[in-house]
Amino acid sequence: MALYALLILPSTNRVYADSAVELTKAELLAFDRAVLGGRLENIGTREVAGVPYVTFEVDELGERGAALLGNLSSVYALFEVVGEMLRPVGLTNLDRFDDDLITILKYQGKTNEQFTKLLLNVTLLASAHAGEMLERRFRVLDPLCGRGTTLNQALMYGFDAAGVDRDQKDFEAYAAFIQTWLKRKRVKHKAEFGPVRRERQVVAKRLRIELAADRDEYKAKSTQLLDVVNADTVRSGEFFKESSFDLVVTDLPYGVQHGSRTTGKGLVRSPEDLLAEAAPVWARLLRPGGAMGVAWNTFVAKRELAAGLLADAGLEVVEEAPYESFRHRVDQAILRDVIVARKPL
Numbered sequence: 001m002a003l004y005a006l007l008i009l010p011s012t013n014r015v016y017a018d019s020a021v022e023l024t025k026a027e028l029l030a031f032d033r034a035v036l037g038g039r040l041e042n043i044g045t046r047e048v049a050g051v052p053y054v055t056f057e058v059d060e061l062g063e064r065g066a067a068l069l070g071n072l073s074s075v076y077a078l079f080e081v082v083g084e085m086l087r088p089v090g091l092t093n094l095d096r097f098d099d100d101l102i103t104i105l106k107y108q109g110k111t112n113e114q115f116t117k118l119l120l121n122v123t124l125l126a127s128a129h130a131g132e133m134l135e136r137r138f139r140v141l142d143p144l145c146g147r148g149t150t151l152n153q154a155l156m157y158g159f160d161a162a163g164v165d166r167d168q169k170d171f172e173a174y175a176a177f178i179q180t181w182l183k184r185k186r187v188k189h190k191a192e193f194g195p196v197r198r199e200r201q202v203v204a205k206r207l208r209i210e211l212a213a214d215r216d217e218y219k220a221k222s223t224q225l226l227d228v229v230n231a232d233t234v235r236s237g238e239f240f241k242e243s244s245f246d247l248v249v250t251d252l253p254y255g256v257q258h259g260s261r262t263t264g265k266g267l268v269r270s271p272e273d274l275l276a277e278a279a280p281v282w283a284r285l286l287r288p289g290g291a292m293g294v295a296w297n298t299f300v301a302k303r304e305l306a307a308g309l310l311a312d313a314g315l316e317v318v319e320e321a322p323y324e325s326f327r328h329r330v331d332q333a334i335l336r337d338v339i340v341a342r343k344p345l
Contacts, residue, residue, distance in 0.1 A: 001041065001057040001058065001059055002057065002058060002059070002060070002061070002080055003055060003056075003057050003080070003081040004055065004056055004057070004058065004061065004078060004079065004080055004081065004089070005046060005048070005053040005054070005055050005078070005079045005080075005081050005086060006024065006028070006053060006054040006055070006056075006069075006072070006075060006077075006078050006079075007051070007053055007075075007076045007077040007078070007079070008020050008021065008024055008052065008053075008054065008074045008075070008076055009074045009075060009076040009114065010076070015329060015330060015331060016112050016114065016115065016328070016330070018329075019328035019329065020074050020114070021045055021052050021054060022325070022328070023073075023074065023115075023118060023326060023328060024054045024072065024073075024074045024075075025043055025044075025045070025054055025322075025325075026322035026325040026326055027072055027073060027074070027118055027121060027122060027322075028040065028043055028054060028056065028069075028072065029043060029321060029322040029325075030121070030122050030125045030126075030322055030323070031068060031069060031072065031121075031125060033125075033320075033321075033322075034125035034126070034130040034131075035068055035125065035130055035131055035133060036058075036065055036068065039058050039059060040056045040057070040058050041056065041057045041058065042055070042056060042057045043055070043056045044056075048086070053079075055081070061089070064134070066078070066089055066090065066091055066092065067091075067092045067093070067134055068133065068134065069091065070091035070092050070093035070094075071093045071094055071117075071121065071133070071157075072121070073114045073115070073117035073118035073121055074114055074118075075091065077091070078091055094133075094134065094156070094157040094158055095156050095157070096155075096156060096157070096158045096213040097155065097156055097185070097187070097213065098185065099156075100181075101152050101155065101156055101181060102116075102149070102152050102153060102156060104181070105147060105148075105149075105152075105177055107147060107173075110146075110147070110149060111146075111149055111251050111295075113149060113153070115295070115336075116149045116150055116153050116251075117153050118326070118338075119150075119249055119251070119293050119295055119338060120140070120150065120153055120154065120157075120247070120249050120293070122293060122323070122326070122338065122340060123247050123248075123249050123291045123292065123293030123340050124138060124246075124247055124291070126291040126293070126318050126323070126340045126341075126342055127246060127247060127289060127290055127291040127342065128288075128289030128290070128342070128345060129246060129289060136246075137158060137159055137160060137224070138154075138157075138159045138160070138246040138247055139159065139160045139162070139244065139245045139246050139247070140154040140159050140160065140161050140162070140245065140246065140247045140248075140249060141161075141162045141163070141164075141236075141240065141245045141247070141248045141249070141282070141285060142154075142161075142162075142163045142164075142248075142249055142250050143163070143164045143233040143236050143248065143250055143278065143281075143282050144164070144165060144233055144250045144251065144252065144253070145163030145164060145165045145174070145228065145250075146165055146167070146170050146174075146251075147170050147173055147174045147177070148163060148174040148177070148178065148228070150163070150249050150250070150251075151163050151174075151178075151226065151228065152178075154249075155211075155224060155226060158213070158224065159224070160224055160225045160226075160227075161224075161225075161226050161227070162225075162226075162227040162228065162229075162240060162245070163227075163228040163229070164228075164229050164231055164232075164233050164235075164236050164239070165228075165229075165230065165233075166230070166231060166232045166233065167230075168205075168230055171205065171207075171228065171230035172230075174207075174228065175193060175207045175228070178207075178209070178226065179191055179193075179209075182209070182211060187211055187212075187213070188211065188212050188214075188215050188218040189209050189210060189211035189212070189218075190209065190210045190211075191207070191208070191209045192206075192207070192208045192209075193205075193206070193207045193208075194206065196229070196239070203231070203238075204229050204230055204231040204235075204239065205229070205230040206227070206228070206229050206230070206239070207226070207227070207228045208225070208226070208227050208228075209225070209226040209227075210223040210224070210225055210226075211223060211224050211226065212224065227240075233274075233278050233281070233282075234277050234278050234281055235281075236278075236281050236282065236285060237281050237284060237285065240285055241285075242284045242285060243284070243285070243286065243287045243288065244285060244287065245285050245286055245287060245290060246286075246287055246290045246291075247286075247290060247291055247292070247293070248282045248283075248285065248286055248290070248291075248292040248293070249292075249293045250282075250293075250294055250295075251294075251295045251296075252271040252274065252275065252294060252295065252296040252297075252301075253271055253274070254271075254296070254297040254300070254330075254333075254334050254336075271296050271297070271300065271301050272300075272301045272305060272306075272309070275294070275296075275301075275306060275309045275310075276309050276312075279292075279309050279310055279312070279313040279315075280312075280313045280314070282313070283310075283313040283314050283315055283343060286315075286343040287343070288343055288344060288345045289342070289343065289345045290342070290343050291318075291340055291341065291342050291343070292310065292315060292340065292341050292342075292343075293338060293339070293340045294306065294310070294338070294339050294340075295336055295337070295338050296336070296337065296339075297330075297333075297334045297335065297336060298327065298335045298336070298337045299333065299334065299335055303324075303337060303339060306339050307339060307341075310339065310341040311341075314343070314344075315341035315342060315343055316341055316342045316343075316344060317339065317340075317341045318340045318341060318342065323338070323339075323340055326338035
């Protein structure tokens with residue numbers, strides 16, 4: 001058995017950094033159970049020269065194993081431990097664009113980019129197609145997309161991304177950012193931006209972009225699709241076909257700086273009402289074998305209630321380890337957790 005030590009990516013968010021070791025261990029276990037054949041043993045921690053590492057043992061990691069682990073949300077470098085020495089292990093990943101697609105946009109209330117990647121990863125790993133992570137172009141929906149952190153992470157992976165958000169300022173800010181970024185980076189693309197009309201009435205605004213990481217792919221029509229709608233999330237089914245997404249990944253409003261809006265109650269501080277109303281809509285958009293990953297503030301909604309609402313929507317909540325090990329503190333008012341559920345085949 002070979003011993004490996006994973007160096008965690010430094011985080012600008014101090015509170016998230018304090019949780020990074022335990023979150024990385026849980027995420028590593030999710031990778032192991034879903035795509036590495038359960039071959040990792042003795043996942044733990046070790047301090048080297050005052051720096052914490054996440055460690056594990058495996059008989060043979062291999063090229064594919066390194067390519068999979070290169071997508072861990074907090075991985076900075078991987079080493080094989082040989083005696084007292086750390087031998088670097090080359091890592092590849094799915095990233096197709098410069099990382100400023102994820103990091104450059106700053107605004108109050110933005111979800112930590114490392115957590116967004118973790119949430120996408122563990123949702124994908126719970127799906128029926130986890131084994132195709134390196135080959136499949138997953139189709140991802142964030143039905144509460146805000147200013148697009150999840151959408152950008154999906155694009156970074158080479159996936160198709162779709163989003164819905166009712167906040168016009170967020171929608172317009174994201175539309176301006178992504179179009180400017182694509183032009184500045186000279187990424188070949190075609191954008192359509194404008195109102196959605198039905199019966200001569202404007203019912204939404206929509207941004208659709210076809211893009212490709214290089215010109216050859218664009219010419220061959222091997223393009224990614226970004227599709228974002230400015231509308232209420234409970235109307236998502238009006239704009240996207242049923243069973244058209246592999247993954248639904250979203251971060252519920254935390255009920256601290258902002259609330260949730262529902263048709264019946266308007267602005268409320270608890271995400272429970274929003275999830276009860278929207279989860280059935282989101283579940284219908286999932287393909288069989290797809291997975292839904294939701295993050296929320298446990299101070300305003302208990303895990304058991306969230307699980308019940310997803311089950312009521314026809315989904316199977318993932319209960320096995322490590323899917324109950326992602327709870328972590330964001331600040332004094334937010335204790336964030338993750339729940340993932342599958343749509344039966």
